[in-house]
Structures are given as structure tokens and as C-alpha cells.
Amino acid sequence: MMATENRQSFLEHLDVLRAAIVKIALVTIGFGMVAFFFKEQLFSVVLAPKSDGFITYRLFDRIAAWSGGLSEPFSVRLINTGLAQQFIIHMKTALCAGVLCASPYILYQLFRFVSPALYENERRYVTRMVGGGYVMFGLGVLISYFLIFPLTFRFLGTYQVSGEVDNLITLDSYISMLVMMCLAMGLVFEIPMLSWLFAKLGFLSADFMRRYRKHAIVIILVVTAIITPTSDIFTLSLVALPMWVLYEVSILIVKRTVTHK
Template structure:
């Protein structure tokens, strides 16, 4: 019935349906952003500025690990830079955009739900049945990626860039917008990168990707992963390797998922033969 209804809808009907799903998604983001706006103390003092403090948990763990191997490169009492705002509206703009970003992260599962509500009527019954966990798995991967970006990529980047000096005559006084942009880019980029298995799942479903294709181009994927790691991390080998490892694991998981999708498709073809 749903399949029939979706086929009977005109292009304008589809646009109208999409518009309402977008309105609901934006409304959810706006509500979450409003809550984040009023939680300014927690958002900024605890979350945003957490990686700028020596007491941040990642630095403590790295300090213990570095001492274990006989060095203390990650042990320090403070990071030698100051965060400041150089424009009249700098702090207010940072407050607004940070609240919107937090709203998007919190409302991400609901945004996915609205996306699923839009595309699911066009799927067959068995396709909807096998994709019921889409929202849960996608949201879980996204949140894991965000946490990875926040607790791994952000501290590594801030520690490297915050302590880097071309001369002792130059002091690191970072603008607030620059600092927040690094936090935002690191967390959101990681969250989206961790959606790779979901992307591969749908690309396999529509026939654009196969396990053989992924295995054949694994070496090129390795180069691409290293490039991505170099872009979203500071230019030191240790940081790039730390970031590259989970992405490579996700790639291997994606191959396994693609293999399962192909196997299920062949099984269904035999049943209907």
C-alpha cells in the first residue's frame, strides 16, 4: 500500500513531503540549540574549553602512557596559549553557533528519523524490515565518532598547535572563533567519517559498491585514510596513526557489511527464482 501511494505522488507532492520533514528536523535542532544556549556554563567551561586545560582526561592518560615508556612529552601543568575575542560580536556569535552545533549533534537521531520517514515508503517491505536498525546504528556510529573527535583529535591538535612556536618572540594568543572552529571541525568531521559503514551499506544495496571492489581498492583507501588523517590532525606521525587506525577498522567493517548485503541479495534472488 505504501509502495503504491509513493508511486502515485507527483514531484510536487514529494517536495511538499520533504519540506515538512525538513521543517520538523530544523525545529528539533532549534529546540536542542535553545537548551544548549541557556546551558552556556556547561557547554563552554566544561566542554569547549576542557581540551585547553592540562587536567583534561586525555592529557592525563597520555601523560601516564608516556611515563610508562620513559618519556614525559605529554606531561605539563598548563598549555602556553591564551584564548581571546578580538571583535565586538565575537563572543555572542560564538555562543550562537556553538549552540546550533550542539543542537545538531543532540538532535541527530531525530534528523535521521525524519530522513528515514521520507525514504522508507519507497522501499520494499523486506528492505524496510532489514533496515529497522538504521537509526540506532547510524546514531551510535555518529556519537562514537563525535566522542573520538572530542577526546582524541581535539586534544592532539590543541596540544600540538597550542605549543608550536616558530620563535620565542611570538606568543600564541588564539582568537575564540579559531579555537571553536577547530573543536567543531574535529568533532563533526569524525562523526561523519564514522558513518562510513552506513554509506557502504546503501551503496552496496543500489549496486554501486561490492566487496570485491572494496578489497581491490583497499590500498588506495589506505592512502585516502592517511590523507584524511593528515587533514583533521596535526602534522605529526603519532597523531595521524592514532586517527588512521579506527578509520581503517571501519573500512574493514564496511567490507564485511557489503559482503553480508550481497549474500542476502543472492539468497532473496534464489527464493524468487
């Protein structure tokens, strides 16, 4: 009798999970379809960093003019090499936009599914972890979109070994690099939240992080080399620097967490 009740309870949980997954899929597809039909608006955002009129470039141009320097205008034209490539990229980009727009609802459904199994204090920690992690991930994506990717693209897109060699950058290469760098930086910005969680669980201390700071820097460089889509020093430096800063910030967070534990 007990086994039957447990089995029924398990099946009921599966039904709840299935319903949550269906809702998540429908909302994600819905946002993706909206993004697909608003093609001009979608790609005006996606392709903005390739133009020298992008806000980041204009800001650096003003800084250069204020300091007495001159910045050269640049222009990079993207090409397409596959018959169906543009349509496929359009679909993939719209789906990514759908996932991004639906992400708050996805987190809500997942939390709603697991929350009945949590105690009140556990729900509080999970809420902080999920909310803080979401904010930090979004911050990482924004920093990548507005700072790291534009500077990387401008450097690599205009770099030439000779004036006789033109850069022909494919749309697929551009989109892939943009998505990978935004995703990588979003994950990198989870370092403080993970440090806070490990400190709460008693697995991490500020003294430990200070003691192994040199080792952490080596690990940061190795991870940066893995997650970045290119292997040039410029891009590696742009990604490694925020990771190191986040590590130092995490030391302060862990110290404060352990003190007020």
C-alpha cells in the first residue's frame, strides 16, 4: 500500500514537472515567434556592435577627442556563404531571444516546482541564489554586449597583416562569437554568487581564497582560453580581467558572509 502511494506521489510529481515544461516551452516559443516576425528590430540590436555608430565606439571616440587623440572610423561588412544560412541564423537568433525573454518565467516555473520540497529557510536561500544569479548573469551579458564584444570585434574585424588582404567576416561567425562571449561572461559573473553559496555551506573561506590567489589566477587564464571563441591576447585579456576582479570581490563577499553567519 505504501509503495503504491509513493508511486502515485512520484507520478504526480512527474505530471507537475511535465506541465511546467510544457508551459516553459510554449512561452519560449511564443517569445521566439514574436522575435522572428520582428526581424528588423531583432537584428538592429544584434548587428549594432558592427557599426562605428554603436554607443560604445562613440563613447571611446569622445574620450579620445577629449584626451587629444584621434580615432579612425571603421566599417566591417558581413557576408553570407550558404544558401539557407541567413534563414537558419534568423531562426536560431529568434529562439535565443525567446529564451532570453522567457527566462524570468522559466526560473519562476522551476522554483515553483521545487519549492514544496524546501523548508522556509531553504526557500529564502534559493530565492536569493536564483534572483542574485539571474541579475549577475544579466549584468555579465550586458557588459559583454556593450564593452567586451564591441572592442574585440573592432580589434579583430579591422586587423590586417597587409593592406592587400581584406577581411571577409561571415554572419555566422559574427553571431556565434557574440552569443558565445555573452554566454561566457554571463557564467563568469556567477562567481560571486557561487562563492556566497559555498561560504554559506561552510565550504569556502576568505583566507583560503587569499592563500590560493596565485593558483586562482592561473585557473582564470586557463578557463579564459577555453571559453573565449578566439585565442588572441586582446580578447583573453578583456575576459580575464573581469574574472580576476570578480574573484577579488568574491573574497570580500565570503569574508562578510562568514562573519555574519
